Amino acid sequence: MKRLLLLLALAPAVALAAPKPDGTERQTARPWTGGVDIFETPGREQELKLPSVFRVLGIKSGKKVADVGAGGGWLSIRMARAVGPSGTVYAQDILPKYTQFIDERARYEGLPNIKTVLGTVTDPKLPTNTLDSVVILNAYHEFDQPLAMLTKIKRAMKTGARLGIIERDTDELRLEAQQAYEESGEILRRVGEQDDQNDLTDDHTLALDIVQREAEKVGFRFISSHELGNDKYLAVFQK
Ligand SMILES: C[S@@+](CC[C@H](N)C(=O)[O-])C[C@H]1O[C@@H](n2cnc3c(N)ncnc32)[C@H](O)[C@@H]1O
Numbered sequence: 001m002k003r004l005l006l007l008l009a010l011a012p013a014v015a016l017a018a019p020k021p022d023g024t025e026r027q028t029a030r031p032w033t034g035g036v037d038i039f040e041t042p043g044r045e046q047e048l049k050l051p052s053v054f055r056v057l058g059i060k061s062g063k064k065v066a067d068v069g070a071g072g073g074w075l076s077i078r079m080a081r082a083v084g085p086s087g088t089v090y091a092q093d094i095l096p097k098y099t100q101f102i103d104e105r106a107r108y109e110g111l112p113n114i115k116t117v118l119g120t121v122t123d124p125k126l127p128t129n130t131l132d133s134v135v136i137l138n139a140y141h142e143f144d145q146p147l148a149m150l151t152k153i154k155r156a157m158k159t160g161a162r163l164g165i166i167e168r169d170t171d172e173l174r175l176e177a178q179q180a181y182e183e184s185g186e187i188l189r190r191v192g193e194q195d196d197q198n199d200l201t202d203d204h205t206l207a208l209d210i211v212q213r214e215a216e217k218v219g220f221r222f223i224s225s226h227e228l229g230n231d232k233y234l235a236v237f238q239k
Pocket of ligand 1: 124
């Protein structure tokens, strides 16, 4: 009986360590399902240094771009203004309530160049060989199967197109991730969470090192990383 209780107590940790169907072995956060107000904070444009993010990713007039994990569309709206009427923004998410919200928002803002796309956790459902730039803002750490998603995102991009992933970490987490890789040779886990922690959504950090290794694993070329405000970073990749 004691042995059974012990096994039950260990069960969540064992389940978390099992590889996902796409081969990912690290933990991921549960997708956000709540309100979108928290992404509309004043000063977010400055914190994210949005003009330089757009510059380094080539988001400008006439381009076809995607906002993957768009949530309430805070970024989609700004991308739509940047690409203008001759460009297109694919605002993608896995939850219909967010894509519907963005549809209404785009109508209200008079931005017909936003097309919403409903994807799945393994396929963003974006058109093949079409995109000039893709941004994943504060969503990559929630992707249940990040390697499957990156593979399909890459397929949707033109050759030479750029992908920008914006996440949050600290120097300590970055170092920890590098050391973990050097010791094991594998991208083992989501750094920023304890293995024995119950609530996986508590901490939404993801070390740059992990993002870089995963993108390189599916064939992206790492171009550069940029420090943004509030411990956020932009990792830039090219197809
Ligand atoms: C924390 S919210 C960020 C929303 C938005 N990018 C922003 O920063 O304003 C994360 C979003 O990612 C979406 N998401 C989670 N997993 C996803 C996946 N596999 N593919 C696409 N979107 C996903 C969630 O539904 C949620 O809308």
